[in-house]
Amino acid sequence: MVRLDENEISFPDPEVYDGHDGLIAYGGDLSIERIWFAYQLGIFPWYNPGEEILWWCPDPRFVLVPDEIKVSKSMRKILNRNVFTFSENKNFREVIKNCQQTVRKGQSGTWLSDELMESFIKLHEYGLARSIEVWQDEKLVGGFYGLQIGNVFCGESMFAKVSNASKAGFIHFVESNKNNIELIDCQSHTEHLESLGAKMIPKKEFLKILHDNNERR
Template sequence: MENAEWQEQLGRELYGADFEFSLFPVRGSGRRGLLGYTDAITPSLVFSAYLQGIFPWYNEDEGDPVLWWCPDPRFVLPADELHVPRSIDRFLKHTPYTYTMDKAFPDVMRGCSAMERPGQDGTWIGRQMLDVYCSLAERGIAHSVEAWHDGRLAGGLYGVLIGQTFCGESMFTVEDNSSKSAFVLFARAFVKCGGRLIDSQVYTDNMARYGARNISRTAFLRMESTLLAGKLSGNLRGTFEGTK
């Protein structure tokens, strides 16, 4: 995002990294979902933001401050409404990949950072984001899903798991259908373990194929107030790695 763009949209500053998101009035705030900025980003700050339905999204390389978002509408996938495209369903019957969870979190983030995307110059996954989310992974809050082919990382995805909500952050693909098939297997395991919502944050064609849809920010925050306090009913990693 260009500096002039975020400055024009900015509703307010959130000050330092010790800001309490629980005290911030999200409802009715921010144009296009941009709420404000901080001068730093830490694992604790990111975790507290997710608890309020807020996430960081900024371009470190362009000198942006840490921008915080809660879009309206919000793009979400009710996990039990997952739509699996026929091509992926067929592919999974004979997949050449081996799938794991939390085996290569930093590598998955680096793969997402390096992935070229249409209409996007550069990446929003800079060194600060990598360090913060790797720290969250070490605490069991952020998770990665990997697809391997002959010992090579062929694709994957990562996100933040809190309660019964998985906040999908990014995915990357090196070999055909690697991240798509990994996502479908993960979503199926997530449902089996009592997962309720996959938060995609903003619209993407890719997630629309799986049934994700826009809901109002008010509806999203109402749902999250219950789901974030919930618990999964099984071992997600074990269920995922045993699913095909």
């Protein structure tokens, strides 16, 4: 595993370097320049607050192809009844704050540190990160955020305060962006996203899609 230099923005090539369980490097910093560069290489930070920054590129990679999204009959009814309304980039800070504070099954804390959260907020201010908000009775009840790299959306985290809110927001986002998003990077497996059609693909295949996308930009 490679230790990163805080004074130099560089990473091992994930196409040729295969760390333990996808762990590529550690250290460095959370500057927006480093984070943006990392995501273009298919690498993302994931670590416990207070510990060393860890950088990952797992194999296989969990992704969703927009045309392959699965919508159950019950979810289609919810969407058709307009139980929720949706917006984009209306309140990025509240979305990421809720993602940080959400208690998740099997987790005693959050992986989203204050420093990392502020870096993503800055990326949003530069137009590089997007948030999707889900509303019910004019209250924010769900949402998610991620980085947009060309026509690849790198999803980061989601939250829901009421049943089906995050799922409805994700489906709305995918169906509204089928013409301009080729792939959604979900990073690591969750049953929630698998039920919506996300699947594992080899790292090599994922990196080729990302590389081709970067070449077209």
